[in-house]
Amino acid sequence: MHRKATMALAVAAALGLPHAATAQTQDELKTLREQVRQLDRRVTDAEQAVIQASSRPASESAMNPAVSVILNGIYSNLSQDPNTFRINGFVPTLGDVGPGVRGLSLGESELALAANIDHHFRGTLIASISSEDSIGVEEGYIQTLSLSYGFMIKAGRFFSAVGYQNQIHAHAWDFTDAPLANKVFLGNQLNEDGIQLKWVAPTDLYFDVGVELGRGRQFPAAAGPAGPRNKNGVSSGNVFTHVGGDLGTGTAWQTGISYLSTSPQDRTFDDPAGTTNSFTGQSRLWVLDGILKWAPNYNPTYTNFKLQGEYFRRKEDGDLTSGTTTQTGGFASVQSGWYLQSVYQFVPMWRVGYRYDRLNSGTSSFSAPLNAADFPILAAYNPTKHTLMVDWSPSEFSRVRLQFASDKSRSDVTDHQVFLQYIVSLGAHGAHKF
Amino acid sequence: MKAILRFVVALSAVVVALPATAALNVFACEPEWGALAQELGGEKVSIYFATTALQDPHRVEARPSLIARIRSADLLICSGSELEIGWIPLLLTQSGNPRVQLGSPGYFEASQYVVKLEIPKVIDRALGDLHPGGNPHVHTDPRNIARIAQALEERMVLIDPANAESYRSRAKSFLERWQAALARWEQQAAPLKGMPIVVYHKDFSYFINWAGMREAGSLEPKPGLPPTPAHLADLLDRMKIQPAKVIVYSPYNSPQAAEFLSSRANIPTVMMPFTVGGTDKAKDLFGLFDDTIGRLLATAK
Numbered sequence: 001m002h003r004k005a006t007m008a009l010a011v012a013a014a015l016g017l018p019h020a021a022t023a024q025t026q027d028e029l030k031t032l033r034e035q036v037r038q039l040d041r042r043v044t045d046a047e048q049a050v051i052q053a054s055s056r057p058a059s060e061s062a063m064n065p066a067v068s069v070i071l072n073g074i075y076s077n078l079s080q081d082p083n084t085f086r087i088n089g090f091v092p093t094l095g096d097v098g099p100g101v102r103g104l105s106l107g108e109s110e111l112a113l114a115a116n117i118d119h120h121f122r123g124t125l126i127a128s129i130s131s132e133d134s135i136g137v138e139e140g141y142i143q144t145l146s147l148s149y150g151f152m153i154k155a156g157r158f159f160s161a162v163g164y165q166n167q168i169h170a171h172a173w174d175f176t177d178a179p180l181a182n183k184v185f186l187g188n189q190l191n192e193d194g195i196q197l198k199w200v201a202p203t204d205l206y207f208d209v210g211v212e213l214g215r216g217r218q219f220p221a222a223a224g225p226a227g228p229r230n231k232n233g234v235s236s237g238n239v240f241t242h243v244g245g246d247l248g249t250g251t252a253w254q255t256g257i258s259y260l261s262t263s264p265q266d267r268t269f270d271d272p273a274g275t276t277n278s279f280t281g282q283s284r285l286w287v288l289d290g291i292l293k294w295a296p297n298y299n300p301t302y303t304n305f306k307l308q309g310e311y312f313r314r315k316e317d318g319d320l321t322s323g324t325t326t327q328t329g330g331f332a333s334v335q336s337g338w339y340l341q342s343v344y345q346f347v348p349m350w351r352v353g354y355r356y357d358r359l360n361s362g363t364s365s366f367s368a369p370l371n372a373a374d375f376p377i378l379a380a381y382n383p384t385k386h387t388l389m390v391d392w393s394p395s396e397f398s399r400v401r402l403q404f405a406s407d408k409s410r411s412d413v414t415d416h417q418v419f420l421q422y423i424v425s426l427g428a429h430g431a432h433k434f
Numbered sequence: 435m436k437a438i439l440r441f442v443v444a445l446s447a448v449v450v451a452l453p454a455t456a457a458l459n460v461f462a463c464e465p466e467w468g469a470l471a472q473e474l475g476g477e478k479v480s481i482y483f484a485t486t487a488l489q490d491p492h493r494v495e496a497r498p499s500l501i502a503r504i505r506s507a508d509l510l511i512c513s514g515s516e517l518e519i520g521w522i523p524l525l526l527t528q529s530g531n532p533r534v535q536l537g538s539p540g541y542f543e544a545s546q547y548v549v550k551l552e553i554p555k556v557i558d559r560a561l562g563d564l565h566p567g568g569n570p571h572v573h574t575d576p577r578n579i580a581r582i583a584q585a586l587e588e589r590m591v592l593i594d595p596a597n598a599e600s601y602r603s604r605a606k607s608f609l610e611r612w613q614a615a616l617a618r619w620e621q622q623a624a625p626l627k628g629m630p631i632v633v634y635h636k637d638f639s640y641f642i643n644w645a646g647m648r649e650a651g652s653l654e655p656k657p658g659l660p661p662t663p664a665h666l667a668d669l670l671d672r673m674k675i676q677p678a679k680v681i682v683y684s685p686y687n688s689p690q691a692a693e694f695l696s697s698r699a700n701i702p703t704v705m706m707p708f709t710v711g712g713t714d715k716a717k718d719l720f721g722l723f724d725d726t727i728g729r730l731l732a733t734a735k
Contacts, residue, residue, distance in 0.1 A: 047549075145532060148532055150530035200505045200529065204499070207502075244499065297489060299489045301493055397559060431496065433496060434496050
């Protein structure tokens with residue numbers, strides 16, 4: 001600019017133009033400079049405006065919680081009548097443990113709402129709508145965001161941190177149904193009304209420890225018409241700890257141990273003979289779980305592998321009242337069970353999986369006046385089950401699964417099961433726990 | 435029950451002494467943000483790289499080791515715009531660390547400081563895995579790096595005022611070197627102007643926009659969905675009418691689909707570094723753009 005101005009001056013001088021012209025040029029220059037400055041400011045403002053405009057739009061509904069819906073439907077082919085389903089050797093939990101109905105059916109639909117409440121809390125509500133048109137609260141809890149030093153509190157109804165599989169939502173399971181051990185020890189899936197305190201250690205190796213205090217609303221704390229205990233305070237307690245980390249350039253692992261202690265009162269179960277027995281005493285459950293996931297360079301897009309297993313051991317002792325004789329006597333049992341499952345994604349979208357289940361009923365002891373013959377379902381028997389599945393996930397939001405199982409839950413017959421199932425999620429992008 | 439109650443008392447009595455760490459703990463969701471934090475922070479920061487160039491930042495498992503690292507982080511740097519939606523929210527709620535929660539100064543989303551491209555006009559999952567906030571891969575435009583560097587400098591000064599001077603002077607030096615490099619890259623990339631390229635995923639949109647290139651298609655039929663034979667055949671037909679110069683993909687993509695198309699369309703494939711660490715030469719942010727431009731120029735000849 002300066003050089004141009006000087007040049008203009010020189011030319012003007014050379015041409016002998018009057019002084020007025022020079023002054024005019026300088027004025028023009030001044031105006032031009034001012035215009036450039038203003039333009040520059042406008043460009044900066046415009047840039048800012050574009051940045052703002054390119055961000056999310058503002059609206060009242062922008063504060064709506066994240067909404068997602070899970071739909072699933074299933075075709076079942078069962079060689080045995082599902083109405084006669086039982087797991088021999090174990091106390092029936094009155095939970096939803098059966099293989100479901102034969103033929104085509106709508107599975108459980110889920111409606112989930114979640115959002116940060118404020119800077120202290122996050123809230124989650126997951127309602128399950130059964131195919132029989134009833135609505136239940138699967139989970140409904142608040143959790144803290146602002147506690148320091150790795151502490152977290154969760155309160156409300158939530159899937160108990162007992163074992164590994166119990167905390168995973170059914171739509172994220174690798175098989176259509178829960179392992180046999182989860183069915184007999186936790187009534188399929190234990191969601192407790194209570195409070196959970198958890199602490200994560202400030203170490204590079206993942207380590208957490210936590211405790212849950214609950215109302216004992218479900219098996220093993222309660223089952224049947226008596227319902228949960230009518231008392232102040234706590235009826236169910238669970239402590240747990242996990243350790244986890246990475247191995248090499250593609251493997252992640254986690255292992256945990258949990259201990260669930262409850263004192264059931266008038267917990268009832270129906271014997272296949274049609275009588276109702278009731279138990280009052282102590283129930284203690286230990287669960288050891290482990291999970292290992294592998295993907296080349298931690299990139300699971302093309303191939304990945306998952307190995308998962310849990311071991312359960314339960315000790316119960318107390319008084320049992322027989323529905324047949326209406327007599328009460330001492331009862332004690334030590335029972336265990338485990339499963340091991342692996343799932344392999346061999347090409348994008350396709351996975352295969354296999355699970356082996358085994359339960360060990362042990363021998364229950366009955367003291368006089370009780371007679372073991374009055375409790376046929378508790379007669380010693382070790383159920384087993386083989387399950388094979390293949391599933392196809394065309395996107396992150398849909399999955400179609402075919403599953404075959406050979407289920408020896410009943411002591412006298414084998415149930416050959418075939419399931420064809422779809423599971424889809426609508427709405428907010430989900431995130432799955434490790 | 436009694437044992438459990440005793441345990442609760444013991445647990446609540448645990449007094450946690452935070453380890454006296456001198457450096458600011460940075461959790462970098464992607465390698466490019468770790469590299470940027472390193473440029474600005476130097477010795478004052480200790481950086482954990484949550485992912486590598488070999489991982490798709492949209493598909494990351496919320497591993498226990500990541501929770502453990504976020505637990506101790508003072509500053510979390512992510513791309514944002516829903517890129518990490520499948521894992522970061524979960525890690526945050528499980529970390530018990532209020533310093534890096536959404537809304538805290540320790541939570542930094544890089545994409546908020548730049549103009550986003552490809553903001554969808556229609557949002558529907560039938561269109562693939564869309565990001566309602568716009569394309570999240572903002573770091574592939576070198577001008578964005580400069581803008582984000584300034585925002586990150588302010589954030590680091592806010593969180594760690596004791597080292598403000600260091601951050602300020604390092605940022606100044608970085609931006610000077612970056613502007614010089616930017617001028618050089620603009621000259622170098624001039625021959626790329628108007629060049630039609632096929633991408634694997636829409637992760638180079640910002641680079642394409644900066645270099646004035648033209649996207650002639652993507653191997654993914656829809657964002658986030660793997661390439662299908664039918665779509666590749668379609669793409670091949672389209673390329674007969676409108677030929678492209680090169681097919682690019684990222685280190686976390688399988689080269690198979692790109693090579694399939696390359697052999698039929700008779701154009702080269704190029705693995706771009708995509709982020710820091712993606713290739714041997716992409717050791718830092720400068721190397722990232724040097725190598726990206728270098729690789730494309732090699733095919734333009």
